[in-house]
Amino acid sequence: MPHVKIEPGYNTQQVLNYGYHYWDQMFNDRQLLALSILATGIKNLPTCPERDVLMLLFSGVLEFNNMFASYKGEGTGAVRHMFSHHILKPERMPLEANVWGTDKSSGSFLNLFQSRILRAVKYKEAPFEVSLDKTAKTKSGKKVFGLSSAIGADISPAYPINGLSEKSVYLSCGNSARTDIPDNSVDVVITDPPFFDNVHYAELADFFYVWQQLYFDEKDAFTDSTTRHPDEVQDADVNAFAQKLAAVFVECYRVLRESGLMIFSYHHSRNEGWLSVADAVFSSNFSFVQAQPVKAEMSVATPKSQASSPIDLDVFLVCRKRENDGRSYLTRDKAFEAAYSIASAKIKRFNGLGRKLSQNDIKVVFYSQLLVELSPGRSKTQFCADFEHLVEKAKGEIDSLWQRQAENQPEQESLHYQLALF
Ligand SMILES: C[S@@+](CC[C@H](N)C(=O)[O-])C[C@H]1O[C@@H](n2cnc3c(N)ncnc32)[C@H](O)[C@@H]1O
Known part of the structure; x- marks a missing residue:
């Protein structure tokens, strides 16, 4: 079993504060025994792609079979895996699943083999x-x-x-800020970057890594003691985060064709989260040209924000190389008017589909539209100053857009237009 020390960090501190100091302390003895038998079984299989898939699946099994896992609904039997909230926190009432699986189990090796591997193979074929x-x-x-x-x-x-x-x-697996893809060779970059100061992925990934390293390191691929890396796009400091994200966007700019698009998902509840992403986009010579809000993978992590105003949307931000953004400069007031009118239409459309947005969701729709309208013809400094000014001005508007949602009735007929493509 991986008796490896948990190093301090943003996410790991959450669990160190609860007195957990080694990764194997997140399991009980029965889980450690069953998981070790399973890992050894996979390790002893002949080398083949199917074995690689099982090694990967083993990480899925770890996620559901530890004492940080809980339940989706009391009595339903469905296990909620430990990273459903992207934070490291012990559960008041953990749920111990059956590692191997039965007809009725959840989160077991058998279930995940069916729901992840067999389902993926089926989807791949049809x-x-x-x-x-x-x-x-x-x-x-x-x-x-x-x-x-x-x-x-x-x-x-x-x-x-x-x-x-x-x-x-x-x-290509590695740092996206340094690839060997040729210049001007890519039509579209679609990416899902870390959000500012939200999840420190490498810290969480070490939970899996210590097991992979212990059982599956035959190719010496896991020689580093951790998955943490200085080039990981994440930082508690807003400027350092923007710089790291910009390094990846600069690489995207280099590999993209002149007419190419860079599209990434984002949301944030704090102004600095939006400014940092704008900083990275401007520093890499891109311009925001479109913003498409969609239902997010999950509500935002921190329980506090969930209670008051959860973010349930991600926005796809579409960027072009600045020199290919043919739109004209809008004055600050005109940009605000345009953002207001387009954001209102988008909110109405969500309401029409029967979805009421939280205040923070409205902010995501409005702020992302401000990024789009303010982009043409501004330097990074002008952009940041105008954005900061307009988000102050937007406070009242966000509140009234939120209140006025009740007037926007659901339209049953348009239900099938849930996701718009651009
Ligand atoms: C929001 S997550 C993406 C999750 C992904 N869409 C999925 O569904 O699994 C951001 C990812 O970016 C990775 N990342 C951070 N810095 C990176 C870098 N410099 N190069 C490549 N990937 C990086 C993180 O490790 C994390 O896995």
Whole structure:
């Protein structure tokens, strides 16, 4: 078992404060025994891609089978895994699952093999989109097959000298600020970066890493003692965060074709979270051209913000190289007016779909639209000054947009337009 010390950090401090000092202390003895048997079984399989998949699945099993896991609803039997909130905190009432699995278990090796591996293989062979079924009384989804061909590609471990051929994939693992992808060769970059001072991923990833290192390190791939890295895009200091994110965006700029788009997801409740992302976009010579709010993967992590005004939206921010943003400069007031009117329409659309937004959600919609409207023709310094001024001005408007949602009635007929593509 991985009797490895938990080093201090932003997320790890959360658990050190509760008196946990070693990663194996998050499991009980029965879990440690079962997990060690499982890891040894996978380790002893002949080397093949299927074994690699099982090694990966083992991390999923760890996530559900520890004393930080709880339940989704008392009595339902469904296990809530330990990272459902992206924080490291022991549960008042942990739920111990069955590591191996039965017909009725949740979070077990058997369940996850079926729900993650077999389901993924099935999807790969016959991909589908989900469309909302308007005929059903309660909202339900319908799988629509045949819109994309089966997923499959030759994976190249290095960028091919003659470029990528059709249906081939170059998979590069490492720092996105330094890739070997050629200049001006990419049409679209789509990325999901860390949000400012939110989750320190490498600290959390060490929970899995100590097990992987102990059982699966035959290729000497896990020689470092931790997954923490100075180039990881995350920092409690706003300027350091912006600099690290900008280093990745500069690389995106280099590899993108002139007409290319860089698209990333974001949300934040604090002004500095938005300013840091604008700083990174401007420093890498991009311009925000569109903002598309969508339902997020999960509500924001901290219980405090969940209680008062949870963020339930992510916004996809679409950026172009600055020199290719053909829009005209808008004065500060005009930019505000435009942002207000477009944000109101987007909020109305969510309301029309039966979704009431929290104040922080409204802020996400409004602020992201301000980024778009303020982008053309401004320097980074002008942009930041105007953005700060307008977010002050927006406070009252956000409140009234939030209050006025009751006037926007759900429109049953438009239910199928849940997700807009751009
Ligand atoms: C918001 S998460 C993305 C999660 C992903 N969309 C998913 O569903 O699993 C951000 C990720 O960026 C990674 N990251 C941080 N800095 C990076 C860097 N310099 N290069 C590559 N990845 C980095 C983090 O480790 C983390 O896994």
